[in-house]
Amino acid sequence: MLKTFPKGGIHPPENKLTAERPIVILPVPVQVTVPVSQHIGAPAVPVVEKGTPVKTGQIIAQAKGFVSANIHSPVSGKVNKIDTVVDTTGYKQTAVIIDVEGDEWLETIDRTDSLAKDVAMTREQIIERCQLCGLVGMGGATFPTHIKLTVPAGKKCDMLIINGVECEPYLTSDHRLMLEKGAEVLTGVSIIMKALGVDRAVIGIEANKPDAISNLTELAKDFKGITIQPLKVKYPQGGEKQLIKACTGREVPSGGLPLDVGVVVQNVGTSFAVYEAVQKNKPLIERVVTVTGKSVKNPGNFLVRIGTPVTALIEAAGGMPDDTGKVVNGGPMMGKALAMTDVPVTKGTSGIIMFPADASKRAEVLPCIRCGKCSSACAMGLEPWLISVLAQKGMYEKAEKERITDCMECGACAYTCPAKRPLLDYIRLGKATVIRMARERITK
Amino acid sequence: MSSTVLFTIAMLSALGLLAAVILYFVAQKFKVVEDPRIDTVNEALPGANCGGCGYTGCRAFAETLVKSESFEGLNCPVGGADTMAKIAVILDRQPVAVEPRVAVVRCNGSPDHAIRTSFYDGAVSCRVAHALYGGQTACQYGCLGCGDCVEACKFDAMYMDPVTQLPVIIDYKCVACGACVKACPRNIIELRKRNKKDRKIFVSCVNKDKGGPARKACQVACIGCGKCVKVCPYEAITMENNLAFIDSFKCKLCRKCVTECPTGAILEIGFPVKEAKPAEPADAAVN
Numbered sequence: 001m002l003k004t005f006p007k008g009g010i011h012p013p014e015n016k017l018t019a020e021r022p023i024v025i026l027p028v029p030v031q032v033t034v035p036v037s038q039h040i041g042a043p044a045v046p047v048v049e050k051g052t053p054v055k056t057g058q059i060i061a062q063a064k065g066f067v068s069a070n071i072h073s074p075v076s077g078k079v080n081k082i083d084t085v086v087d088t089t090g091y092k093q094t095a096v097i098i099d100v101e102g103d104e105w106l107e108t109i110d111r112t113d114s115l116a117k118d119v120a121m122t123r124e125q126i127i128e129r130c131q132l133c134g135l136v137g138m139g140g141a142t143f144p145t146h147i148k149l150t151v152p153a154g155k156k157c158d159m160l161i162i163n164g165v166e167c168e169p170y171l172t173s174d175h176r177l178m179l180e181k182g183a184e185v186l187t188g189v190s191i192i193m194k195a196l197g198v199d200r201a202v203i204g205i206e207a208n209k210p211d212a213i214s215n216l217t218e219l220a221k222d223f224k225g226i227t228i229q230p231l232k233v234k235y236p237q238g239g240e241k242q243l244i245k246a247c248t249g250r251e252v253p254s255g256g257l258p259l260d261v262g263v264v265v266q267n268v269g270t271s272f273a274v275y276e277a278v279q280k281n282k283p284l285i286e287r288v289v290t291v292t293g294k295s296v297k298n299p300g301n302f303l304v305r306i307g308t309p310v311t312a313l314i315e316a317a318g319g320m321p322d323d324t325g326k327v328v329n330g331g332p333m334m335g336k337a338l339a340m341t342d343v344p345v346t347k348g349t350s351g352i353i354m355f356p357a358d359a360s361k362r363a364e365v366l367p368c369i370r371c372g373k374c375s376s377a378c379a380m381g382l383e384p385w386l387i388s389v390l391a392q393k394g395m396y397e398k399a400e401k402e403r404i405t406d407c408m409e410c411g412a413c414a415y416t417c418p419a420k421r422p423l424l425d426y427i428r429l430g431k432a433t434v435i436r437m438a439r440e441r442i443t444k
Numbered sequence: 445m446s447s448t449v450l451f452t453i454a455m456l457s458a459l460g461l462l463a464a465v466i467l468y469f470v471a472q473k474f475k476v477v478e479d480p481r482i483d484t485v486n487e488a489l490p491g492a493n494c495g496g497c498g499y500t501g502c503r504a505f506a507e508t509l510v511k512s513e514s515f516e517g518l519n520c521p522v523g524g525a526d527t528m529a530k531i532a533v534i535l536d537r538q539p540v541a542v543e544p545r546v547a548v549v550r551c552n553g554s555p556d557h558a559i560r561t562s563f564y565d566g567a568v569s570c571r572v573a574h575a576l577y578g579g580q581t582a583c584q585y586g587c588l589g590c591g592d593c594v595e596a597c598k599f600d601a602m603y604m605d606p607v608t609q610l611p612v613i614i615d616y617k618c619v620a621c622g623a624c625v626k627a628c629p630r631n632i633i634e635l636r637k638r639n640k641k642d643r644k645i646f647v648s649c650v651n652k653d654k655g656g657p658a659r660k661a662c663q664v665a666c667i668g669c670g671k672c673v674k675v676c677p678y679e680a681i682t683m684e685n686n687l688a689f690i691d692s693f694k695c696k697l698c699r700k701c702v703t704e705c706p707t708g709a710i711l712e713i714g715f716p717v718k719e720a721k722p723a724e725p726a727d728a729a730v731n
Contacts, residue, residue: 089576337562
């Protein structure tokens with residue numbers, strides 16, 4: 001019997017069209033647009049000016065404060081300008097635009113492909129390197145990695161869980177990484193284990209990726225303390241709290257963090273980035289993006305430099321199909337539709353999905369009949385129908401009591417709703433408002 | 445038989461009397477002394493409970509009025525000067541003259557003016573759309589067109605124009621309670637001074653971008669050129685973040701800025717056109 005989390009969950013069609021497609025390295029574009037805010041926390045401050053020549057891997061924006069991340073130049077060339085551009089949310093934000101000239105890397109970066117397995121650095125050095133290299137969580141939330149690796153005084157961590165679940169339909173970037181860069185990922189895991197001071201790590205992988213499971217199980221024999229945990233397929237298993245419950249049986253308390261039960265969760269992509277940063281001194285300047293869709297000619301997994309326009313990715317996948325109705329940034333469940341495709345790839349871009357027009361339109365919204373399907377689908381044990389109505393009516397205090405902030409916005413409720421109610425839209429709004437209210441209370 | 449009836453009557457009467465005595469003392473003990481004028485003032489108020497005065501309802505406002513020293517800063521926008529004068533008589537105070545106001549929508553980004561770059565089909569709520577993304581046009585400041593303001597209006601003074609996809613305010617119904625101002629997540633609606641014949645001069649744009657991008661997103665955007673600031677003889681126009689703002693209390697409706705504006709972002713409404721035709725709606729006035 002495979003493990004999984006007990007409460008709620010859904011089974012959307014997997015549509016992993018690109019699971020068999022090896023990672024393709026995309027050529028460096030002519031121009032890149034690098035937003036200074038690609039992470040949760042304060043935006044980084046640009047340290048280059050118009051006309052500054054930059055090398056690949058050179059820092060171009062300095063982290064501002066602790067909860068922030070450095071931004072490095074993903075290409076070599078000259079800074080064209082620092083301007084406001086539309087990012088993936090449709091709002092304008094500051095970005096460094098660089099004209100590409102050649103591809104000259106910083107000498108300090110080891111560009112060889114050889115596997116460096118021995119970890120020479122101390123705990124503090126690893127964390128410092130992660131901070132310098134601007135690492136953030138690659139699963140989509142983009143939380144700065146160095147903060148997650150720093151266990152605060154008074155908290156104890158006895159276990160590391162690596163998220164190789166990739167429960168979002170369509171996406172396969174983590175899957176391919178586990179297949180093609182398995183040894184590097186595992187080295188990254190042992191580096192994170194060293195940084196946290198734990199001797200146990202579990203890599204949770206859903207059973208729909210048997211090749212990744214067997215590959216990593218085979219490789220893990222050479223690594224101490226790393227076990228592979230196959231999991232039953234269920235969405236949203238990639239949620240931090242669900243994964244912890246599935247792998248260990250521990251339950252993170254409402255409003256708590258994984259550290260409250262002695263666990264830190266990191267993504268497979270992050271582990272790979274940690275490996276590259278620590279062993280090769282390579283900052284986070286590229287990532288694997290799945291470009292897919294049912295009518296896409298040449299869907300695939302592409303290794304692209306941060307700042308590459310999404311249009312270049314779509315071109316690489318054979319162009320945008322004529323019947324496209326919606327282009328989604330991220331997975332189909334949690335991703336957001338792009339208002340325009342002329343936006344750059346950021347550290348958190350895990351996938352670009354092109355949906356045909358007939359699949360992208362929302363259906364007519366009907367009244368809620370309290371059937372309770374959303375409540376049984378909710379993996380956090382919430383009542384989505386109730387909190388969405390409370391948010392819609394502006395009853396935020398009540399929504400807070402109904403634990404709206406526990407919602408991880410996985411979208412299982414809206415997916416399962418037979419009346420096609422926009423539950424998540426209102427819950428997101430309510431959650432943001434409640435968090436703001438709570439913050440105001442603290443400052444008062 | 446008759447003794448039973450008598451006994452019952454006597455018993456119930458005694459109980460009733462006892463309860464009355466208890467209730468009398470309880471009522472004395474927990475007596476709430478309320479100024480009788482609060483009721484009178486409350487009745488004089490319109491009873492819309494719209495919150496336009498800044499208080500939770502008419503009753504709360506009546507209490508505040510009775511307690512207040514003067515009417516400075518207290519005004520019922522629904523009832524206007526008449527109601528405030530009535531209340532002034534009740535409370536024997538001096539009424540404070542307040543300029544009547546009217547709500548104005550400061551966006552002219554109809555599909556004709558601002559090209560739609562995307563299509564939104566999420567929850568029909570401006571607050572949701574605003575939190576989600578920049579909007580259906582390249583302008584991230586303009587009207588989202590979901591009608592949160594119309595829903596907030598308790599006086600039926602607003603409707604969504606299906607052609608322009610913008611809210612329209614029916615001037616004579618608007619009481620300037622400010623509910624729409626609060627409902628708009630983008631701060632597009634403003635309460636401005638109500639002029640004679642509902643005449644209006646205002647910058648119908650809230651785009652803070654530089655001229656180029658602003659114009660690209662919307663033909664009738666304020667590009668921050670500053671021509672109106674220079675031409676205004678009354679110093680009513682200020683320029684901040686590439687956006688002109690006309691102070692409705694300083695503006696004397698001379699209309700010099702309207703002809704000066706290169707993009708037609710400044711609208712004049714309610715003025716007779718040269719051929720003495722009645723004024724056309726907002727869009728026609730621009731073209």
